[in-house]
Amino acid sequence: MGSEITNGEIVVSGLTKHYKQVKAVDGLSFTVKPGRVTGFLGPNGAGKTTTLRMLLNLVRPTAGTATIGGRRYADLADPMAGVGAVLEASSAHKGRTGRNHLRVICAAAGLPASRADEVLALVGLTPAANRKFKGYSLGMRQRLGIATAMIGDPQVLILDEPANGLDPEGIRWMRDFLQSLAAQGRTILVSSHLLSEMELLADDVVIIAAGKLVAQGSVGDIVGNMGDGGLVRVRTPKPDELIAALDSATVARQDDGALVVTGTTAAVVGEAALRAGVALHELVTERPDLERVFLELTAGKEAIR
Template identity: 80%
Template sequence: MGNVITDGEIVVSGLTKHYKQVKAVDGLSFTIQPGRVTGFLGPNGAGKTTTLRMILNLVSPTAGTATIGGSRYADLAEPLHAVGAVLEASSAHKGRTGRNHLRVVCAAAGLPDSRADEALELVGLTPAAKRKFKGYSLGMRQRLGIAAAMLGDPRVLILDEPANGLDPEGIRWMRDLLQKLAGEGRTILVSSHLLSEMELLADDVVIIAAGRLVAQGTVAEVIGKAGTAGTVRVRTPHPDTLLGALDGIGSSHGDDGALLLTGVTAEQVGDAALRAGVAIHELVTERPDLERVFLDLTAGKEAIR
């Protein structure tokens, strides 16, 4: 039976991969929603690539299942029409031109050759279509990978560390492309260890460490749940008076003599300062960023297993 993907939900359930001694992935479960960009985060060696390869039937799981739109990848009648994947930067024959590389994939997927040219156009590689792959820069190789993934116009796009090798302009280009594709209702799953990039790109995040799920949710949820509460940074010539007015709220001194207060809002600090008649030179709420949360969540788990 043809398994046309109606919704592009990715469901990973109890996924496990044991190599001889190592539990690369250990009972991992999560769900990826369509129409959103989901960042798949974890330190190096956390099992991100192994998980993605199990979703794509390239690595066979020791236990558990992964489905895309309700079907296992191997059961998809037209896999490239359903799922596009970009897994490694250098994945074409060195002596083959970029366009011929795509044509080989088109032939296998039953797509017309014209799709190869359209995909090259989409990623801006048309001028290099007839150049051999060995002459491609790392960024061009990454673009060719994305072109190959887009050949079948898939509902689901899975990318493993796509920012590797891209210059800042290329990263920005990719961010815009992925957000546009998610806006069209596609499911976008992007693994990365570049947190600052993910904070700009992702709607949701799945964080794993040592092969296990650490956190999942929207970026805001994950930051909120992590318990790294917001910090209020305040500078005043009379810190002791202000602290007295705040009634024993925890504080620490920043490196430039500012107070860092937790458990209060900026409004409360401002009101307290007014009541106490203390001058305020600076008052800022410092939101924790994904990077801090990530480091807190995965601390101590990235040890080599």
């Protein structure tokens, strides 16, 4: 890879950005480890984009530091080889072809124009290489953004909401692509508000709200720690009799007729049903998911400040 960054760890320390009225980012600290996909989560307006832009020397921090492999972005001798970033879906001149867009960046990075064709192939855009950017679909634009970021074969990849506008196939492609890059030992930091997607994609998560850190850790830890015991979903033609048999547990009826039992296990519910002679049509243990944990963690933190 020939990159000057050998250990692509991202360290954000006390990062702060004040605009006139708003503390967009407020004393934020976290680390992002190489070899893993890290999801950067937060409600809209939490300060995700501002944080990423400060990390990349595009926005000046009011206080604090952000380093990649121990250096500030502006101090990297060859930034394209160290870090690739995708920040806006539509960041190309409308009248320029995809290939020429990439060639412009190749020239700025001192790379041969042939590298443009390589990254086009990498993201599957070769058939559209000579089409103008205004004719690209949202999914093609996202792919071109990733191709742009991959020009320098970077050790660290930073993506802001890359799943926006992708169809299911595109999202699957993105997931496989990012996970294979992480498996090569690269650092992948992906911001998103799509939690179900993040649960499939990320190894670690950093959750922020109102410009502050709320939680950081592996997806398993975060979900495991925050889950409030098990939830059991059960469906039966005789709900009243089952509720009577489950006297010690909290039961909630759902609109579709199913019951949600809190604070117990599927085994206990099944045995209670057997004793009461009630037939069960469905019996599922529901694990708390990232979305519920996320909503719990960020509840009460105003998204619009």
